[in-house]
Amino acid sequence: MKLIDIEMVEPGQNLGKTIFSANGTVLLSEGVQLTVFMISTLKRLGVTMVYIDDPLYRDIPDEEVLSEETKRMVIKQMSESFDALRSGKEFNTKAISKSVDQMLDDVLQNQNVLVQLSDIRTEDNKMYIHAMNVCMMATLVGVNMGLNMIQLKELAIGALLHDIGKLGATEKDEGRHHHAWRGFELLKMKREYSLLSAHVAFQHHECVDGTGQPRGIGGDEIHLYAKIVAVANIYDNLLTDLSEGRPILPHEALERLHAMSGTALDHQVLVEFMRIVSVYPNGISVRLSSNRTGIVVGQHRGLPGRPIVRVIDKEGDEAVGAVEIDLAQHTTLFIDAVLS
Incomplete structure (x- = not known):
């Protein structure tokens, strides 16, 4: 899943993470295909960011402390x-x-x-x-x-x-x-x-x-x-x-x-x-100091500021390859900006 601004969400995209109502029931379930009405409702409810299901990032571990x-x-x-x-x-x-x-x-x-x-x-x-x-x-x-x-x-x-x-x-x-x-x-x-x-x-x-x-x-x-x-x-x-x-x-x-x-x-x-907080959560878009952009896909318990970033190479709109850059190993690289 990928975290994006609600203004960037398009009808037909699938929700990547369940949204709860105020009484603990499910407002929108993970995987639901978003419609114009749903997107408008989320905006009206004050939602600013949402997780979207993206085939390129479906294998990102959804690590949560609470079930x-x-x-x-x-x-x-x-x-x-x-x-x-x-x-x-x-x-x-x-x-x-x-x-x-x-x-x-x-x-x-x-x-x-x-x-x-x-x-x-x-x-x-x-x-x-x-x-x-x-x-x-x-x-x-x-x-x-x-x-x-x-x-x-x-x-x-x-x-x-x-x-x-x-x-x-x-x-x-x-x-x-x-x-x-x-x-x-x-x-x-x-x-x-x-x-x-x-x-x-x-x-x-x-x-x-x-x-x-x-x-x-x-x-x-x-x-x-x-x-x-x-x-x-x-x-x-x-x-x-x-x-x-x-x-x-x-x-x-x-x-x-x-x-x-x-x-x-x-x-x-x-x-x-x-020591307990992820500095760059999974699913967030970042730009590296090498000027390449990618999505955070993994964490290190002892090094929360040095996550694993997946960079997708594209030709036009088509993905032609992917490489994962572990910032714990590539010590000369760093996150230059968060894009989400």
């Missing part, structure tokens, strides 16, 4: 929980806990897979996909930092529900009205959850230099779980930042995280985070 079944479960449970809270009801803590257990199973089974946040977001599902991504990335960092299973469960629950206080809050609210404080007040009442999970919601907008919200605490006053979630939260938010007219790409987001090291973000946590 499709787990993603459906998590999105469904998050949707139902937030709907319950909007209606003034209690959310199902046991169902959320079950979803977290399934996520932990997937993370532990696939802990050597580099994170590639490839799920397509719409205006309806983006809140739930964000929560799922932050939870998954935070848990992977926790595994790398040697947390035990009890700690991982505490971290994962806090990460999944870190934005629960946003319901009824605004971006301008501060102090006890800030969504982090509101989330803490809600979660600390849930006896099924550790108080440390509630502190993830409470502290994930605090900065290590003491300039954050809602209390302006810093350094060791911020719990490790919250420091981990802070990095994952900012990274995922950067990937959906449209302030520059397009989504921020992973390598750009990682550069911005680097700039926050020691001020907004904990340096050691950031080092561990860099």
Whole structure:
């Protein structure tokens, strides 16, 4: 599959990756032939990039930390929980806990897979996909930092529900009205959850230099779980930042995280985070320093910035040959630009 701008999608092309609705059901299935109506609907829903099935890249490994079944479960449970809270009801803590257990199973089974946040977001599902991504990335960092299973469960629950206080809050609210404080007040009442999970919601907008919200605490006053979630939260938010007219790409987001090291973000946590994320995800188009263009088709766990790139030689519109360039082996070559 190949990642392209929604504006470049043409009717008749096949979708390369399933798109979920806000309640966890399938909006469009992988392999469906896209029509003018479908493309227009995706644009209306706020989709900016999609994966397209391309015969030249069908063998690209679709490596995911979370299974499709787990993603459906998590999105469904998050949707139902937030709907319950909007209606003034209690959310199902046991169902959320079950979803977290399934996520932990997937993370532990696939802990050597580099994170590639490839799920397509719409205006309806983006809140739930964000929560799922932050939870998954935070848990992977926790595994790398040697947390035990009890700690991982505490971290994962806090990460999944870190934005629960946003319901009824605004971006301008501060102090006890800030969504982090509101989330803490809600979660600390849930006896099924550790108080440390509630502190993830409470502290994930605090900065290590003491300039954050809602209390302006810093350094060791911020719990490790919250420091981990802070990095994952900012990274995922950067990937959906449209302030520059397009989504921020992973390598750009990682550069911005680097700039926050020691001020907004904990340096050691950031080092561990860099080890779990794919800088150039599979399916993305790149231009090499040799001026050849290609598609990223493979990753190296220890060298996330040196992927494998497939370059297709063409005569006119016809492919006449392909070569895979492993940047871990070709040390004088580098990625000059991302084209997707």
